[in-house]
Amino acid sequence: MTSSPTASLPRRVVVTGATGKLGRAVVAHLRDLGLDVLAVDRAGGRDPRQVEGEFMLVDLTDYGQVVEALSGSVDEHDGPADAVVHLAAIPQPGLHSNAVTFANNSAATYNVFAAARALGIRKVVWASSETVLGLPFDSPPPYAPVDEEYAARPESTYSLNKALEEEMARHFCRWDPELVAVGLRFSNVMEVEDYAQFPSFDADPQARRWNLWGYIDARDGAQAVERSLAHDLPGADVFVIANADTVMCRSSASLMAEVYPGVEVRRELGEHETLLCIDKARRVLGYEPRHSWRDHV
Structure with missing residues (x-):
């Protein structure tokens, strides 16, 4: 059942990367809440038919295109974005090559922030990404569960x-003290x-140790985006989202003991508790995650 947007959510939202696994879930979830969503992805990217409703091809490395998309000044697209x-x-x-990856991703994010x-x-x-925590953890994490408290x-x-x-987000918020900027350190997105x-x-606990056996259901990722859009505390903040x-049937404690025996485990772990700490996001x-792979296998 579709519900009405709450007063704390913006009316019109532009979602970039809208045809990816997470993007599709976010667009659908926000529209189900009654929000007015412009779905955006890049020319030459995925098939826009994967996303129903209002859609526009935008090269985010082109600042002018980003301004047009967010300002609502493109023909047949109504109104400026609120978020x-x-x-x-x-x-x-x-x-891609490292230089291409950096040039594309840094320019796209700067252009979105600046526009x-x-x-x-x-x-x-x-x-943001779980990778900033130190993935693929060839060097062991400083402790577990890992969280936002270390550099x-x-x-x-x-x-x-x-x-x-x-x-970059911290400095944009310093320049504009009213800006709310929320970075979500998403784990490996799954459908x-x-x-x-x-x-x-x-069969092999080493195979998924690179992100401490974590994942994020795309639907729960979309919920995290909704919660972030309702967040109204000015400033930049980041959250681990898993x-x-x-992803394992084995207990989290046994995985840490076998694969990372020298790493401090800072609390008693639930049987399958995530080792990517979501306490701050909670x-x-x-x-609060609502889905588990265990409900589907």
Whole structure:
């Protein structure tokens, strides 16, 4: 059943990266809430027919195109944005050269932040990444569950850019004290059809150690975006966003003991408790995962 948007949510939202796994879920979820959503992705990217409703092809590395999209000044697209959800990026290391990945992702995020500032849009939610926590954890994490309390540890060009985006957001908020900028450090995004492979992960605990056996159901990722759009505390903040459990059938404690025996585990762990700590997102945003792969296998 479709519900009406609450007073705390913006009326019109631009969502970039709208045809990706997470983007599709976010667009559908926000529209189900009754929000007016302009879905945006890049020319030459995924098929726009994957996203129903209002859609526009935008090259986010072109500042002028970003301004037009956010300002509502493109023919047949109505009205300026009240908020922007920036999910677009080259999504992982190795798809392009390091220089291409950095040039694309840094320019796209800068242009979104700068255009929002120029247009007086004071709510920006963007996809940071679990990778800033130190993935692929070839060097063990400082402790577990990992959280937002230690400094970013980028280990790739992709991750370096995400760490710089977080710093960029802090300065945009310093320049505009009314800006609310929320960075979501999403874990590995999964859809229901991905879950059939999960039971096979138990055969080799090393295979998924690179992100401490974490994941995020796309629907719960969309919920985190909704909660972030309702967040009204000015300033820049970042949150780890993962599901409440791991991808494994084995216990979280046994995984840490076998794979990272020298790493401090800072609390008694629930049987399958995520090792990507979501306590801050729960406390500040009211985020609570509603889905698990275990419900589908």
